[in-house]
Amino acid sequence: MEFAEKIKHFLDWLLGPVTFFLFSVIGFGAMIAFRGWWTRTPVALSLFGLSVVVFLLSMTDAQFRVIIEKPDNIPIVIMLCSIGFLLWLAFRKMAINDGLIEQGLPTIEARESKKRVMCWPDLIYSEFLIAILVTIALLWWAIEIKAPLEEPANPAVTPNPSKAPWYFLGLQEMLVYYDPWLAGVVFPTLIIGGLQAIPYIDMNTKGNGYFTFKERPFAITVYLFGFIVLWVLLIMLGTFLRGPNWSFFGFFEYWDIHKLTSLNNVNLSEYFWNTWLGMPLPENIFLRELPGFAVVIFYFAALPPILANTVFKRFFIECGFIRYNVMANLFLFMAALPIKMALRWLFNLKYIVGIPEWFFNI
Amino acid sequence: MALFKNLTETQIWKSIFRHKYPDNTRDQALAVLSNVFLHLHPIKVRKSGVRMSFTWCMGGVTFFLFLVETITGILLMFYFRPVVEYAFNDMKDLREVTPMGIMRELHRWGAHLMVITVWLHMLRVFLTGSYKPPREFNWNVGVILLVLTLLLSFTGYLLPWDQLAIWAVTVGTNMARATPLLGHEGPGAALLTLGDIPIITAGSDVRFGLLGGTVVGPATLMRFYVLHCVFIPMIAGVLMAVHFWRVRKDGGISGPL
Amino acid sequence: MASTTPPTRTANAQLTRRSFLESVSTGWFIFTAACIAGLSATARFFFPNDLFEPPTRFKIGLPENYAPNSVDENWKAKYRIWVVRDGEKIVILNATCTHLGCTPNWLLTEGKFKCPCHGSGFYRDGINFEGPAPRPLERFKLSLAADGQIEVDKSRKYQKELGQWNDPDSFLKIS
Incomplete structure (x- = not known):
């Protein structure tokens, strides 16, 4: 028992906001790099078995059960399981197909794509079967677990913690690092616009209609990083690890309302003028925020051409000027979230540009 | 068997079904072609495209869940009144008193599931590169449908009128305050003035129009109710028709050329 | 018969290429303008003229009811305000977090307002010191009514970052 508590404490420590994100990124990199290894059936089965054991052992912990068994959190568990399984399926096919392509053989899909089958029964029967299975599963779920209903609405009392619907918790987590006009308006707009732009900026004609990684490594890595790390894992973090006052709590930690966390953050302007130059903040807003503006302008105006001449050289030649700039800016916006997170954790940085007078904070 | 044969020989049966039992290629083709619901499908499909390990069937499940949501949603409308005085109590009734009281559960869990299946469908389409030409436009329709799914779920979130509902929506819609230019706490909104009078205030910004x-x-409860039950489903329905139509026009479920 | 021009054509004899294009573009211009006007009018439909919301001017009792150096939460449920008395000065704080509009809680032992949504913290005077809130809590206008009660006007707000907290209407000095 003593030992189990120690492990729990260790895991709680491991799941701080910084370490959680760090391990997510490392895990993501490992998933991409060792895709040939972990997708092999024995390895995948062992990983699956291991996670089941860890999950079942964790269920013996009261605090863990409270979070997991909250009715509205069950879809997240379902989502995590199905994403795990489907990623395994996809990466396995990618690994197999990449091997086949290397040997000059047709992919799994290409072997069968010339052959046509009748829609009735080959497609319609499976659709019918799936519909029945989904209905049964949904009925069972609905009978088993009551949809929650809380206290009647009361504008004067905010529940603590107060969370957005679970599928927006990635956005809510973003709000910790960026102001609402960015995290709530600009970023969502760019996510939607960026998704819509994908087919028009991806000039790679390979990998259309079959699973492959080697033929489109950049596209898949960026998309999966956005979806898995910046969306799904942030949802998981926001649901399971954010407690009262939006403080961070490990899986096995009691949600103590009075948990103290120091959140004293400093603006870039204060770092620049007070700490580095040893001067008071200038009165003029533009002068005060000059270093911040310089950083932001450099990031969005100077980085794309620099990247075009270095790491993105091939993209620039393939895509042309407009496509490249759209791609580079979307990419930089996406990278802006982890960058700001890291700056917050490392330097307690609050705003790069901070002009609360005009609601203009970056 | 004889009874079944007699049944299929009647005028009523023949007036409905224009084909024989589909145990041969001709009648299988007719079964799909002569049925308004099934004719969304082509007659023949790629063998690789019907593999569940390829499609994950997530698009199909999403559409099926949309139907489930529509049916259970309409049933819930028979009992629910979107007025502050009644909404919460109607929900409580639906939960505790109404016969066959799992309609709300079906609706809520189905909605959660639908959000997940939309994401997984998108993941599959991306990983198989199925957004590439000629399917660029249909990917775009799909992205809009994804957004509509989230909006449907979000507008439905308010309707129980409990603490969870009102605060999730308060937090969510407060972001609209910060819309650049159009929200009263957004950057640039202070620049929009008529003389000395600000145009964008708490009583005239984009959030005010939404709530x-x-x-x-x-007023918000009523608005979200109408958006949830009529407005968004209608747009989503039209776009789904476009989406499915384009799947076929763009060459069916994708596969290597 | 085929060689004679139909009489109706003569009426259109002046229809040149230029005038045809002009009338077509005028027509399309009017059509587009009418569509935009119609859509804007429909958008206006969503901004109601009358609201069913609590009054913005109300009375909250005598100044003596509020102890020095205290935060009074009695009006939070009804009007969403705190009455903060700091020695001889009373201010009305808007109980709405400047981050995303949640209602913060007054933590007496820690002497701060703490927002449950994203963890913003404010000192008793309303100044933000932790968490994502970009600016201090807002203050409302208050004055002494003829009957000696404090009257609050929520339609006038004062923001520190705009230097409005020095405004004499934003606080009440008790002599």
Whole structure:
């Protein structure tokens, strides 16, 4: 028992906001790099078995059960399981197909794509079967677990913690690092616009209609990083690890309302003028925020051409000027979230540009 | 068997079904072609495209869940009144008193599931590169449908009128305050003035138009109800028709050329 | 018969290429303008003229009811305000977090307002010191009514970052 508590404490420590994100990124990199290894059936089965054991052992912990068994959190568990399984399926096919392509053989899909089958029964029967299975599963779920209903609405009392619907918790987590006009308006707009732009900026004609990684490594890595790390894992973090006052709590930690966390953050302007130059903040807003503006302008105006001449050289030649700039800016916006997170954790940085007078904070 | 044969020989049966039992290629083709619901499908499909390990069937499940949501949603409308005085109690009744009281559960869990299946469908389409030409436009329609799914779920979130509902929506819609230029706490909004009078205030910004008030109140409940039950489903329905139509026009479920 | 021009054509004899294009573009211009006007009018439909919301001017009792150096939460449920008395000065704080509009809680032992949504913290005077809130809590206008009660006007707000907290209407000095 003593030992189990120690492990729990260790895991709680491991799941701080910084370490959680760090391990997510490392895990993501490992998933991409060792895709040939972990997708092999024995390895995948062992990983699956291991996670089941860890999950079942964790269920013996009261605090863990409270979070997991909250009715509205069950879809997240379902989502995590199905994403795990489907990623395994996809990466396995990618690994197999990449091997086949290397040997000059047709992919799994290409072997069968010339052959046509009748829609009735080959497609319609499976659709019918799936519909029945989904209905049964949904009925069972609905009978088993009551949809929650809380206290009647009361504008004067905010529940603590107060969370957005679970599928927006990635956005809510973003709000910790960026102001609402960015995290709530600009970023969502760019996510939607960026998704819509994908087919028009991806000039790679390979990998259309079959699973492959080697033929489109950049596209898949960026998309999966956005979806898995910046969306799904942030949802998981926001649901399971954010407690009262939006403080961070490990899986096995009691949600103590009075948990103290120091959140004293400093603006870039204060770092620049007070700490580095040893001067008071200038009165003029533009002068005060000059270093911040310089950083932001450099990031969005100077980085794309620099990247075009270095790491993105091939993209620039393939895509042309407009496509490249759209791609580079979307990419930089996406990278802006982890960058700001890291700056917050490392330097307690609050705003790069901070002009609360005009609601203009970056 | 004889009875079944007699049944299929009647005028009523023949007036409905224009084909024989589909145990041969001709009648299988007719079964799909002569049925308004099935004719969304082509007659023949790629063998690789019907593999569940390829499609994950997530698009199909999403559409099926949309139907489930529509049916259970309409049933819930028979009992639910979107007025602040009644909404919460109607929900309580639906939960505790109404016969066959799992309609709300079906609706809520189905909605959660639908959000997940939309994401997984998108993941599959991306990983198989199925957004590439000629399917660029249909990917775009799909992205809009994804957004509509989230909006459907979000507008439905308010309707129980409990603490969870009102605060999730308060937090969510407060972001609209910060819309650049159009929200009263957004950057640039202070620049929009008529002489000395600001145009964008708490009583005139984009959030006010969305909520029908300065706080999440009775007007908001009504608005979200209409958006949830009529407006968004209607648009989503039209776009789904476009989406499915384009799947076929762009060459069916994708596969290597 | 085929060689004679139909009489109706003569009426259109002046229809040149230029005038045809002009009338077509005028027509399309009017059509587009009418569509935009119609859509804007429909958008206006969503901004109601009358609201069913609590009054913005109300009375909250005598100044003596509020103890020095205290935060009074009695009006939070009804009007969403705190009455903060700091020695001889009373201010009305808007109980709405400047981050995303949640209602913060007054933590007496820690002497701060703490927002449950994203963890913003404010000192008793309303100044933000932790968490994502970009600016201090807002203050409302208050004055002494003829009957000696404090009257609050929520339609006038004062923001520190705009230097409005020095405005004499934003606080009440008790002599």
